Amino acid sequence: MVGEFGKYIDEKRRGRAADGGDIMLKDIAKAMEMTATYLSDIIKGRRNPPDMKLLEKIAAVINLSSDEKEEMFDLAGRERNEAAPDLPSYIMNEDLPHVRVALRRANDKNLGDDFWKKVVDTIDEKE
Numbered sequence: 001m002v003g004e005f006g007k008y009i010d011e012k013r014r015g016r017a018a019d020g021g022d023i024m025l026k027d028i029a030k031a032m033e034m035t036a037t038y039l040s041d042i043i044k045g046r047r048n049p050p051d052m053k054l055l056e057k058i059a060a061v062i063n064l065s066s067d068e069k070e071e072m073f074d075l076a077g078r079e080r081n082e083a084a085p086d087l088p089s090y091i092m093n094e095d096l097p098h099v100r101v102a103l104r105r106a107n108d109k110n111l112g113d114d115f116w117k118k119v120v121d122t123i124d125e126k127e
Helices: 004-012 025-032 036-043 052-061 066-081 098-108 113-126
Strands: none
Touching: 004 036, 004 066, 025 036, 025 052, 052 066
């Protein structure tokens, strides 16, 4: 849904400054090397979420945890109607052809989230 990414960023910047206050849009925009107006347009859903490089900068400036960063990537992808921007390079890695095979077969068989939860649980067990 349009605006979910911006809403998420706006919520996550609140109370995360070193003094416990809000991280200002101008400070995020400065780190991204863009204007506060441009960032404001992104937050208000008038522009698409930025590319991966800028998403990484946002995550660093507003101190997102790993899980929060993954959620931000998911929201950015959904808003762009694309895969989350942290995934395509892994999915398309020439050294990992079985990733694409697995995704296509899961798609062909209409495997749902219950299947993927088992995959994640298996991976987590191996860590």
